[in-house]
Amino acid sequence: MSTARLEDRPAPGRVGDVRKQNLALVLRNVQPGVQTTRAQLAVETGLTKASVSSLVADLLGAGLLTEVGITRDGERGRPGVGLALNPLRGALGAEVNVDYLGVGVVDLNGNLRFQETVERHNSGSSPEDVLRALRLLTRRAADAASDAGILLLGGGLAVPGLVDADRNYVATAPNLGWTGVELSGELEALLPHSPFGVTLSNEANSAALAELWYGQGASFQAYLYISGEVGVGGGLIIDSRLFTGPAGHAGEIGHTVVQPKGPKCTCGGHGCLETFAGQEAIFSASDIGDGPTGQRMAQLLAALAEGDSRALAAVEEAGYYLGVATATTARLMNVAAVVLGGHFSLLEEWIRPALQQSVDGFAPGVVAPDAVAFSDLRQTAALMGAAGSSLRRALANPQELVP
Amino acid sequence: MSTARLEDRPAPGRVGDVRKQNLALVLRNVQPGVQTTRAQLAVETGLTKASVSSLVADLLGAGLLTEVGITRDGERGRPGVGLALNPLRGALGAEVNVDYLGVGVVDLNGNLRFQETVERHNSGSSPEDVLRALRLLTRRAADAASDAGILLLGGGLAVPGLVDADRNYVATAPNLGWTGVELSGELEALLPHSPFGVTLSNEANSAALAELWYGQGASFQAYLYISGEVGVGGGLIIDSRLFTGPAGHAGEIGHTVVQPKGPKCTCGGHGCLETFAGQEAIFSASDIGDGPTGQRMAQLLAALAEGDSRALAAVEEAGYYLGVATATTARLMNVAAVVLGGHFSLLEEWIRPALQQSVDGFAPGVVAPDAVAFSDLRQTAALMGAAGSSLRRALANPQELVP
DNA sequence: ACAATTAGTTTTCGTTCTGAACTATAAGTG
DNA sequence: CACTTATAGTTCAGAACGAAAACTAATTGT
Known part of the structure; x- marks a missing residue:
């Protein structure tokens, strides 16, 4: 990046x-x-x-x-x-996540003109298999665009992992089980001969950008986006742009230290935000058994609605530690707004008060109530962000299309 | 900014x-x-x-x-x-700190050609009084530059507080007791009729830049600078530039949350880094009584040299929490090096192992041992940074000097 | 019908870079 | 010692581009 x-x-x-x-x-x-x-x-x-x-x-x-x-x-x-x-120019957006594949077409006016999501358990499959499956979807998206008279200028593929966009390289995607995957050929195959090609991105980063361009984030020019998927991902928007950090991997909010005395984390550290606000942490603290994510989530929401004390405490704790991370980000980076996405959107009712109280306790007066927002882009966030990035590249380099 | x-x-x-x-x-x-x-x-x-x-x-x-x-x-x-x-072009650097005033002249080659520091307790005085005292020093510096044939292109003034450089405004400088001070006239008076004027900056930010241009930081292009003065200040260098954040106040590492269960802080929050690594925290945990800072510092160093267990524990705890803050910065901003300055430099021997162990525990493999450095610019850091900023402005806008 | 007003085009001009030819100054060679 | 080779730097013509101003086009108001 x-x-x-x-x-x-x-x-x-x-x-x-x-x-x-x-x-x-x-x-x-x-x-x-x-x-x-x-x-x-x-x-x-x-x-x-x-x-x-x-x-x-x-x-x-x-x-x-x-x-x-x-x-x-x-x-x-x-x-x-x-x-x-020109509404007849657009870009392809695609997302590979742990339990689904998604594609979409966004035009220059920011309209999502086509969208399709299919459930697929990708953590077992090889990158080649996953991308072959994805290619079926992108082909349908490209056909739909073509039928509507839309010319696709480029595309973006979002994955839940650390990527090097310049080299089309996925360094690591823990939840997919991918390490060191080079995808140049596969990306080209997703959308052959497009002027701006297809580029890789991190899923949380793309979702953060989607929020900026097409969602809640539009009202801020700087905010921390926190995405609750299987892990806790993040993206930093500063000055209406994605802050990538020196090596392109900024925004890993899930592994900031929020409780030095906290439990061990899969990253090797301990007390990371993810150990309190990750899906697994919330589910197990709520005493919800194994199963498909959607089902467990439904169970959690039901428990919360019933006032189940363990579930309430678990979500409240997640909100508390999200507040710690938000306060630290506000102080360290002078970024005083936060947008929560992914599964956190569904938990807004219970997370918002805990987070607000926490952040007010740790950094009084820094994060105003109206600077806490929840995404409503749901599953389209990452793919819209990926497509949007491609469109921005085109708009920023128009000379490449001038005859 | x-x-x-x-x-x-x-x-x-x-x-x-x-x-x-x-x-x-x-x-x-x-x-x-x-x-x-x-x-x-x-x-x-x-x-x-x-x-x-x-x-x-x-x-x-x-x-x-x-x-x-x-x-x-x-x-x-x-x-x-x-x-x-041209070695005959330079800039003025000045610093107002809690217990001293400093001025210096840095030429385009980065040489400190003149420097003078005087002790002065500034926390009691009004901004006008302090700047009047400072003007005597800057006049001597300007004369010295003139005698050496050096033309001063501009200057910088570093203060320990939150500043708005565009408006020559000190929003707040807690340790000086200043709030809402506008200094346009005073700045111009420090160095009349210079082509690039005199600009305000935050002391820790300027020190961070001095470290980049004239010190340890030169070997990194991204690092977190942590300055131990009366408070714990910070500056973020990313891509060989100062990261200021959306509103210009980034780098406030002293008030990031490193221990949610920690004590109340003067900022209104609790568990801030400053409550563990600030001067007052270290002194009182080491059982060192009141007195001038230099004297207390000498006492602390003596106690450490003697192996005093309370002093050792205090400094070790400071190092531990500096490690937490460093780990979080590394994860959140992808900034994987840290430079410690101010009084922390004197404590290197005891802080370094504690910090390294801490950071390895919280973010294994992220901050290498040679990515932890200690400043040796001492009291000249901030003023050199302030002067350097001015020189950079000149070098970045040469057309303003072309006849 | 005509003035006033705004949109957009045409023409001329100055700035600045590029490229090629040219001058300047050194080291090596027979 | 003249001559070749190599490198540094200058001069000059040409092209790209935006600025400024004059000009054409299309509309509303009187």
Whole structure:
């Protein structure tokens, strides 16, 4: 994910880079689902009308913008020609998780135009088998996009593990049982010949981005996203971008120390957040037996609804330690909002008060009540984030599509 | 400090911005204390020789570079003209701390050309009084620079508190007793008419940067700096830059939660790192009475040397909890190195083993032994960092000095 | 019908980089 | 010692691009 950092320093400075920058600058000023005009873009970007006209011509040629007729606004003067992001361009999003596969198509306006999820126990299968199964889904998604006239510019694949996006490499995905998997060929096969290719991402990171672009996070520009799946994943959004850290693995909130005297964790440490807020921790503290995740979750929710004291205590404890981690993040990184996703969304009613009380105790006045949000993207979060990342890459590098 | 973030997007929107970028690009490729040539710069930057010659001419005119005679390297061909950063350009660094004032002059090659520290109990005085006293020092520093032929391009003032650098505003400096102080006039008075002015910074942040540019941190590009002064301050260096967080206040490691069951902290929370590793905590746990800090510190060191069990236990506990905070930072932010400064430097012998053991227990294999370093900049750290920031501003914006 | 107003295009100009040719200065060679 | 080779640096023509200003187009108001 050092890609994001490379973008920070567009450095050299050929004269041609100016146009590259300005193409992206103009495009950045076209909001999804909002019409604009050349004149308005000139005002917003500070470029002259002449430059904007020329840039827009290129962007129309690249298929990223479309003219949508005259915008007669009743004002005096010649009406502008409406411009909007081309709804017939999109990206593929895909997710491999422990017990399901998901695919989707998101268009440039941020609409989820197609979506399909199938249950599949992936922790036993080899990466090749899983990706073969996924390919059947992506092919259907690509066909659906094609039928709707949507051209897919690229795609993203989210997996629950540590990835190196630059090398298409999954370093480790504990819950899938994958280690050191190189997927360049498989990614290309998911969506052949797309201009921006298919890139790997971490599932919690992608979900965090989905929340930013398409969900609750839109109201903050900085927050900690905590995803309750089999493990406890995280993503840090700062300045409306994903913070990846020096080596691309930031946001591992699940293994921060929230209780030095706490129990041993699978990561080798102890007192990690995951040992209190992970699925297994909550289920076993609630005295819920083995079984499929969905079923155990239903049992837990039933127990909570009945007021079962063990279940209530377990979820309250999870909320308490989520509060510790949130307080520490707020202090250390100056990130004073938190969005909870995955299974935590289902537990909002019980987690919210415990978390708020905890965070107020540890960092008074730092995290306001309206800075605690719960995701409602559910199972589409990661795949929408993966698709969104691909769309952002296209929007940030429009010159690659200019003829 | 949103300035730092603006620099992230140097977007060469105008054609003229290209030159601005390239001036900085060329300058960035001249290492302090290392000679280079136009030809070498052309290779390193990827620009043509023609462009580099033109850019270098401007930089010579701006006084940022100097020609240092012919570099006859014995190789065939015409020898290049040596180019180096102009040692006759520098910046002022100043620090207001609880019990001393410090000033210094750092030149473009990173040499501390002048330095003076005076003891002064500042926690009682008003900001006006303190800055008046500081002005006497900065005037002497400016005179010394002038005598040495050094032109001061700007300056920096480090204070132990939360600052808003863009508005020259100290939001709060608990240990000085300052709240909501606006210092624009005072800063200008410290160094009148300098091209880049004098800017405010947080003391721990500046020390962290000094460590990066002039100290131990040079060997890492990402680390957590922890400063033991009256409080426990911190600075996060990521990608060889200071990470300021969304609102500019990141790095407050002293108030991260390391022990939920721990004692109440002055910040209103409890179990903060500062309650275990702060000066007061260590002194009182070591049974050392009141007195001037230097004296108490000497007592502590003596007790440790004698093998006093209470002192040893106190410092060991501090190391243990510093390890917790370091482990959490490593996991959350993917920052796997730590540099300790301030009074912690003096305690290296006793803190190092406790910290290393702790961090290995909580995040095994994440922080290598050689990724734990102790500062040896002592009292000059903050002022060198403040001066360095000013020099970096100049080097990053050379066009402002081009005639 | 005509003025006023806003949208967008055309034209000219200045800036800055690139590339190629050219000059300058050294070390090696016979 | 002249000549070749290699490297450093300059000069100049050409191209890309945005800025500025003049111009055309399309609409509302009087």
